[in-house]
Amino acid sequence: MNGKYVYGFEPTFEDLTFIGISTDRKLIGGKFSRQEDLDKLKPAYGATFVPILLQNGKKQAIPSQWLYSPARAPRTVVGSFKNDQSLFMVTDGYDENGNSGATLPEIQDKSLSLGVQDAYNLDGGGSSTLIFDGQVINHPSDGRLRPLSTHFLFFK
DSSP states (O other): OTTSOTTOOOOOOTTOEEEEEETTSOEEEEOOSSHHHHHTTOEEEEEEESOEEEETTEEOOOOHHHHSTTSSBOEEEEEEOTTSOEEEEEEOOSOSSSSSSBOHHHHHHHHHHTTOSEEEEEEEGGGOOOEETTEEOSOOTTSSOOSSOOOOOOOO
């Protein structure tokens, strides 16, 4: 946060991925075993999530434990285009039992069809909430907003 590691730097492990915004306002992400490698990208803010969906316009392998757990779910994805513009995508869903939302391969395909170059899965399920102009515009699968959340705020 503000260019400082809140809990210190911890190397990414297994499928965990750092996703953030650089000091020059570009989407950055990847797996980092050394702090120096992440520092080169000048992170201003970020967090860790799973998995990476696209890198340089190519689908990335989705780890098996995330591929079908659940198969269909509400999802939140952040991506970037060649011109460094960002895209936040929220798929709506009424439950977390695989009956609605999207699969990660569907999100990969949709992102590619939109011309996204890099895409990262963030949180899903009841955490996938989209608020615009003070109004919730999707239907969080919990039936309400979560009391504690990771969030991205945009102001014009």
